[in-house]
């Protein structure tokens with residue numbers, strides 16, 4: 001990771017779509033290298049939180065700061081240049097391009113340019129992508145397409161990485177690759193926000209979690225304590241019953 005590591009701060013963030021309040025007064029700080037899980041029932045506003053932080057849609061109220069820089073309302077490409085980068089629930093590769101071309105394109109738009117290849121080699125090797133560089137990305141098995149999506153996000157040389165359901169659709173045996181990825185990038189000082197329904201993965205990877213319920217922060221703190229709270233358990237019952245507990 002190049003550049004000075006900085007906190008991501010979210011202050012009083014709100015988002016409305018017409019009359020629908022999707023986020024309300026969301027506050028948190030993500031220090032460099034921290035891994036924060038964001039959980040909540042379907043429709044709680046988790047993806048919208050990522051969309052707002054990464055400039056896909058502007059907030060209705062509140063501020064987003066990277067260090068002392070106010071980046072509220074910045075467009076996605078400008079945030080990406082600054083190091084605020086996301087991955088998608090569905091993979092976001094150039095489907096007809098091969099793996100090498102996908103990585104090269106991601107690097108071309110990154111802060112470090114093509115020099116970034118060396119940074120990505122360990123990840124490509126660990127995910128079994130290093131010997132599949134000539135394969136068309138949409139012909140790869142789904143699990144590898146998903147890992148390629150993570151590599152492409154990391155190719156942008158992020159300071160803050162926001163992962164939208166990185167384990168969704170992966171076989172249980174493939175999910176440890178997500179663990180490896182998150183450990184790798186957080187060791188480099190990159191902070192990671194993970195939206196995820198797989199509670200085993202959340203417990204493994206996220207020392208702290210934030211629970212969204214109907215767009216508001218219901219709880220924030222150490223993962224075991226928060227998941228044991230009766231109000232957190234209740235928020236899942238009738239929504240994602242069985243996922244959280």
Ligand SMILES: Nc1ncnc2c1ncn2[C@@H]1O[C@H](COP(=O)(O)OP(=O)(O)OP(=O)(O)O)[C@@H](O)[C@H]1O
Nearest residue numbers: 017020022040041042043044045046047048049212
């Ligand atoms: N562009 C939009 N216009 C109108 N409503 C939207 C828009 N995007 C999201 N919403 C609404 O905002 C609410 C929150 O959606 P969001 O996708 O953020 O939830 P989520 O917590 O990520 O859910 P899931 O776990 O199912 O992915 C939902 O009611 C959704 O219909």
